[in-house]
Amino acid sequence: MFAKLNRDLNAIRERDPAAGCKLAAMFLYPSFQVMLAYRIANPLWKAGLKFAARFIMQLARWFTGIEIHPGATIGCGFFVDHGSGVVIGETTVIGRNVTLYQAVTLGGVLPAVDAEAQRSVKRHPTLEDDVIVGSGAQILGNITVRAGARVGGNSVVTKDVPACATVVGVPARQLAARPTAEVEPPFAAYGVSNPDDVDPRGRTIAALIDEVQSLRARLNDMEDRLSTTAMHDDAGKPTLGDNTPLPPGTRKS
Ligand SMILES: CC(C)(COP(=O)(O)OP(=O)(O)OC[C@H]1O[C@@H](n2cnc3c(N)ncnc32)[C@H](O)[C@@H]1OP(=O)(O)O)[C@@H](O)C(=O)NCCC(=O)NCCS
Numbered sequence: 001m002f003a004k005l006n007r008d009l010n011a012i013r014e015r016d017p018a019a020g021c022k023l024a025a026m027f028l029y030p031s032f033q034v035m036l037a038y039r040i041a042n043p044l045w046k047a048g049l050k051f052a053a054r055f056i057m058q059l060a061r062w063f064t065g066i067e068i069h070p071g072a073t074i075g076c077g078f079f080v081d082h083g084s085g086v087v088i089g090e091t092t093v094i095g096r097n098v099t100l101y102q103a104v105t106l107g108g109v110l111p112a113v114d115a116e117a118q119r120s121v122k123r124h125p126t127l128e129d130d131v132i133v134g135s136g137a138q139i140l141g142n143i144t145v146r147a148g149a150r151v152g153g154n155s156v157v158t159k160d161v162p163a164c165a166t167v168v169g170v171p172a173r174q175l176a177a178r179p180t181a182e183v184e185p186p187f188a189a190y191g192v193s194n195p196d197d198v199d200p201r202g203r204t205i206a207a208l209i210d211e212v213q214s215l216r217a218r219l220n221d222m223e224d225r226l227s228t229t230a231m232h233d234d235a236g237k238p239t240l241g242d243n244t245p246l247p248p249g250t251r252k253s
Contacts, residue, residue: 001039007076008035015079015099017189030064030083041070075129080104082135089124095147098127101135101190109141109158128163132191150191166191 009032012025019025026032037060045053053070061067065084068074072088077097080086085103088094092106100106108123126144127133134153139145145161152168161167166175 001043004076005032005036005039008032008039008078011077011079011097011099015189016081030066031078031080034060034064034066034068034080034083035074035078036060038068038070038072038074042072042074045070072124074098091122091142092124093126095127095129095131097130099132099191101133101153103136104133105138105140107138107140125157132188134191150188152191 009022009025012029012031013019013022016029019029037056041053041056041060044050044056050070057068057070066080066086066088068086068088069090069092071090072092072094074088074092074094075096075098078094079098080100080102082102086100087105087107089107089111094106106125106127108118111118111123122142125139125141127139128145128147128149130148131145131150133139133145133151134155136154137151137157138155139151139157141158143158143160145151145157146163146165148164149161150166151157151161151172152166154170155168155172156170157167157172159172161172162174165177167173168175
């Protein structure tokens with residue numbers, strides 16, 4: 001259990017560009033807090049202590065805003081970023097290193113209709129390893145989102161998603177194929193193709209550096225032109241601008 005929790009903790013630091021040290025991840029991330037509760041509640045559920053298991057997860061929901069049924073199966077390295085509004089149903093199966101953003105539902109299609117017939121039946125989705133699900137996405141029914149797939153924010157997915165595919169929209173449609181997971185970095189923050197683009201401070205600093213380099217190039221160019229045109233004394237000899245002749249082979253800096 002501790003090894004799994006440690007992996008969940010590391011997942012936060014690996015996958016949130018804003019995450020700080022381990023201590024911060026422990027106290028400031030509802031993902032870790034809910035997984036702490038889940039890692040206790042899930043064995044209780046399996047041992048038949050169903051009320052205790054559900055009670056623990058209910059407490060965790062009050063604290064974190066994340067609702068995970070203790071009967072769900074969740075692999076290690078699981079990370080729910082921000083968290084609030086996430087719902088994970090009883091028969092959901094989640095592989096390793098899966099990331100969800102806030103307000104994601106992994107639910108049944110119509111749980112309220114003929115609920116008795118759906119009891120103990122697999123009615124929630126399976127998410128294989130390395131799947132990333134954008135905020136507000138709804139993944140409904142006993143479908144499989146295959147390894148490395150990405151689900152766009154606010155999409156509604158009711159059919160299987162192939163490995164490494166990206167699906168978006170309502171109902172979700174598949175975007176053009178992207179390179180396979182083997183040649184890509186293992187995690188893309190926010191699911192986007194170029195995670196470097198999502199840090200606004202980084203973008204601002206990069207733009208400022210570009211601007212400084214461009215100004216420096218223009219300044220060098222102006223200095224070159226000034227040193228070859230205007231710096232001559234009355235006799236036509238090159239000067240530093242105060243009638244001092246320039247030493248041969250030098251220019252004003
Ligand atoms: C789906 C997603 C992973 C795709 O990222 P990407 O591979 O970089 O794709 P692009 O941004 O190049 O978009 C490709 C196309 O899909 C469309 N698209 C992207 N995300 C979409 C979404 N959530 N819903 C509908 N269409 C979407 C784009 O408009 C674009 O359409 P076009 O080809 O007609 O112009 C990303 O857009 C996404 O939704 N990530 C989740 C982010 C999130 O939840 N953030 C929460 C942080 S708190």
